[in-house]
Amino acid sequence: MARFEARIEVTHLAGVADPAGATVERALPALGYSNVSEVKIGKSIRLVLEAPDAEHAQRQVLDMCGRILANPVIEAYTVLVTELMSA
Amino acid sequence: MTARVGVVQFPGTNCELDVCFAVEQLGGTAEILWHGDPSTSGVDAVVIPGGFAHGDYLRTGAIARFSPVMSAVAEFAAAGGPVVGICNGFQVLCEAGLLPGALQRNAGMKFLCTTVGLRVETTTTVLTTATERGQILQIPINHFEGNFVCDDATLATLRAEERVVVRYLQNPNGSRDDIAGICNEGRNVVGLMPHPERASDLLLGSDDGNALLRSLLAACSAGAASLLS
Numbered sequence: 001m002a003r004f005e006a007r008i009e010v011t012h013l014a015g016v017a018d019p020a021g022a023t024v025e026r027a028l029p030a031l032g033y034s035n036v037s038e039v040k041i042g043k044s045i046r047l048v049l050e051a052p053d054a055e056h057a058q059r060q061v062l063d064m065c066g067r068i069l070a071n072p073v074i075e076a077y078t079v080l081v082t083e084l085m086s087a
Numbered sequence: 088m089t090a091r092v093g094v095v096q097f098p099g100t101n102c103e104l105d106v107c108f109a110v111e112q113l114g115g116t117a118e119i120l121w122h123g124d125p126s127t128s129g130v131d132a133v134v135i136p137g138g139f140a141h142g143d144y145l146r147t148g149a150i151a152r153f154s155p156v157m158s159a160v161a162e163f164a165a166a167g168g169p170v171v172g173i174c175n176g177f178q179v180l181c182e183a184g185l186l187p188g189a190l191q192r193n194a195g196m197k198f199l200c201t202t203v204g205l206r207v208e209t210t211t212t213v214l215t216t217a218t219e220r221g222q223i224l225q226i227p228i229n230h231f232e233g234n235f236v237c238d239d240a241t242l243a244t245l246r247a248e249e250r251v252v253v254r255y256l257q258n259p260n261g262s263r264d265d266i267a268g269i270c271n272e273g274r275n276v277v278g279l280m281p282h283p284e285r286a287s288d289l290l291l292g293s294d295d296g297n298a299l300l301r302s303l304l305a306a307c308s309a310g311a312a313s314l315l316s
Contacts, residue, residue, distance in 0.1 A: 017234075019194050020192060071182065
């Protein structure tokens with residue numbers, strides 16, 4: 001078994017309003033950043049798991065995303081899996 | 088027989104005693120159902136009350152849906168048992184897939200704690216048989232994530248099947264189609280953001296919530312099958 005690090009990014013599905021992003025977008029011009037648009041706020045989750053290979057690790061993390069880490073009704077997710085070198 | 092209402096308690100739930108009080112003053116018997124027990128203990132109805140189940144970590148209701156009691160609640164609901172989710176309970180029912188859609192942060196990014204006007208849209212649910220269609224109720228809301236979201240197909244189904252149970256007179260949180268509460272296909276599972284138990288005595292400013300809770304007590308004896316006729 002090898003150890004893998006998964007970095008998961010959870011964002012709003014396209015078309016679902018992002019109230020936090022919209023609020024920050026409205027606040028930025030007040031600080032002089034008037035050239036900013038499309039602010040999106042999501043979640044970043046990092047975890048380490050053991051798996052026989054990267055493919056298994058990736059599949060398991062995607063499964064976690066669909067079942068608990070994200071709500072597919074309103075959220076999209078991307079997963080980046082990298083192998084951790086043993087010390 | 089007195090109606091027995093089970094009130095689910097997760098770590099972080101904080102409205103369970105208010106619901107018990109409101110149920111008992113209407114003549115029902117209330118008992119707490121601990122989230123770790125995989126049973127509904129033979130009650131006649133289940134209420135998932137408000138609060139911050141499991142700290143609302145990750146998302147509201149995301150962890151709560153995996154608590155052992157929720158499998159029992161799902162079975163109870165599938166058998167036609169009356170289940171009502173209030174506020175955080177509504178969020179839990181959506182996460183558990185017992186109701187469609189999801190609740191996300193309020194459009195204005197403000198925690199809302201105020202009394203709102205609601206319009207009853209259907210009387211054929213376990214929570215509204217003792218009300219009249221079009222009746223206006225004054226009931227408090229108290230939430231940060233009450234903004235009901237669903238896709239176009241789900242909204243079309245909810246409307247066609249008259250499954251929007253209550254709507255806001257003035258949309259406070261950005262909810263799609265002013266939706267404050269919905270029910271499932273069997274009309275025995277209802278979720279709503281407003282708190283009927285906080286409008287259960289005129290001392291609290293309104294007792295309009297009693298009509299809803301009285302409906303629930305009536306559903307305990309009537310059975311949900313009568314709602315589908």
